[in-house]
Amino acid sequence: MHLLLPLTLLFLAFFSFQHEAIDYTSMVFPVNKHTDAAKPLYSMTLMTAYVNVQWHAKFLIDIEGPFSWHDCVLVWNSLPKSSCPNNKLCAGPISCEEFECTEVRTSYSYDSPSCPPINNSSTLPGWGYCTCPVNVMNPVNGKCTQSELNVDRFAANSSDGRNSFLAYHGINLHAACAPSSSFQSFPKNVSGVMAFSASRYALPAYYYQSWIKTSLALCLPSTTSSPGVLFFGEGPFYLLPHSDVDLRSLLSYTPLLKRPDSFSYYIGVNAIVIKQRSFEVVENTTARLSTTEPYTMLKTDLYHWVVRRMSMVTKRMPLATPVAPFSLCYRMFFNNGTLVDLSVPDIDFSLQDGKNWTITRDNSIKHVTKDVACLAFVDGGAKTEQAIVIGTFQMMDNFLLFDLENSTFGFSSSLLKMNTSCSNFNFTNSFETYPL
Structure with a gap:
């Protein structure tokens, strides 16, 4: 975690500087249409930040899912750095004894008769606590898979409604790590599900900053060749060539x-x-x-x-x-x-x-x-x-x-x-x- 702290401070300093110059009203994400799975699906692109890797990832957009989940592994201690496998996204675990674990399981979980029973037998080497297994539902094939609850950090570009800017806004939320095999039915290069539902563990519930209003603006493209757009914020919102029409x-x-x-x-x-x-x-x-x-x-x-x-x-x-x-x-x-x-x-x-x-x-x-x-x-x-x-x-x-x-x-x-x-x-x- 010592590597993330200076990077986070640098990000915050850059963001604050940019915010003084431009009136940001929302965060913005490209939206891609996928036709290479069992049914057409849509993903959003955002930046991930983990122990030893940082990249752009695609998450299916789900306005009904109770929480987000993706392809990653749990690492309780980022020291030494090698504890996170190369080319894998790593996240910090939530203990089965924490309140969030109980709440997600009892009130904010995926619910299906096909889901396996939950137990707390899983532990991480050297951690001393049980992890928090939770079930997730694959929106492509309808299968239920066990995953592990964690805390994730993501980032999004900011926008004034007309343009996208390099002033990143950090997003911390509870999500779940699922095994890579869970995503074999997903479209190519899509490795997660981002929840935008009314659940308190979906992404909208994590926005409490005064300048970000909890409004989701969604514009799905009809083609796979050019992205659509997803805004999170109050607007205004513009599309070319009508740059003067909110x-x-x-x-x-x-x-x-x-x-x-x-x-x-x-x-x-x-x-x-x-x-x-x-x-x-x-x-x-x-x-x-x-x-x-x-x-x-x-x-x-x-x-x-x-x-x-x-x-x-x-x-x-x-x-x-x-x-x-x-x-x-x-x-x-x-x-x-x-x-x-x-x-x-x-x-x-x-x-x-x-x-x-x-x-x-x-x-x-x-x-x-x-x-x-x-x-x-x-x-x-x-x-x-x-x-x-x-x-x-x-x-x-x-x-x-x-x-x-x-x-x-x-x-x-x-x-x-x-x-x-x-x-x-x-x-x-x-x-x-x-x-x-």
Whole structure:
């Protein structure tokens, strides 16, 4: 730990100097789309700081997970330096006797019947205390794995909403070390999960500085070639080429709801509307927001209505053989060698306070092959507890603001209509080398 102290002081001095010159309002992270796993997923990039190594790491974004976890090993004593294996990230353990261990296990843990029982038999050589085993749930394959609770340190670039700067902001949080084998199903070069849920052990709960407001702004890219952006802070927020338009001015707002038995975020939905016809959902229905589900899932009766209604209003369009997991697909056609866009109506989520979240063609139709495009909603089953789960395909190129202090959710609909996208943030200065 003696190596981290001077580096931390250097980081704080640099940060304080830069903060006087520029009005930082948020922290900023690049967001990458991954299509090389079992389902499309999104990661954020941040800097790690450990005993003998420092690098940039990619973590899956999970707005439902109770705490963060990643590929690392526990080392109770950083002296000698060789106690941390080469090319491994090392972190300090939490004892099974500490309050945080008991609280995470009893109230803030991943919960699944597939998880193994927890015991305190594990110890580190020379430490004298048992470690704190906790279970984590793999969002790719759904498997439960045992990990070890620890305290981690990360860093993020600061932002004024327009640019990313080399003024790093340190992040200390409880996380868990999982074995490298836990990440074999993850996208390439992604080695962790960062939790942004309502849990007290998710990342938002660790922000108490007066200049950082607990607002999460998320803009998922639709392409793997250019990053989107995640802000943590109050804004303003800008995307090129509209450097004078604060994205907050484009948002509609609805209450951000929480449930006592869940760390997820919800919004209230009254109906789904397609071309002036609506399906009224059961009173007090909520839609869960998810960054690990690729497509919006609807309870069977609601899903069948959406498919029937969309089939009716697009009955002149040629159908194609369905491609799993979708059941309504269209045959693409070309005019003089140019692909003709499908003419499909918008889908509106009519929210409880009278606002509409409009899902345009870009977020409702997925091109699965050169010749076939499908309605990108899936059947969640007749017995599912959650009637609506809004997935990432419907979030792409939408600017979403989770105002956690005021419990409101802001949404823009597709930014493509405004001649911009989530890939248009200026990351020119991001993650250049500077000691943490």
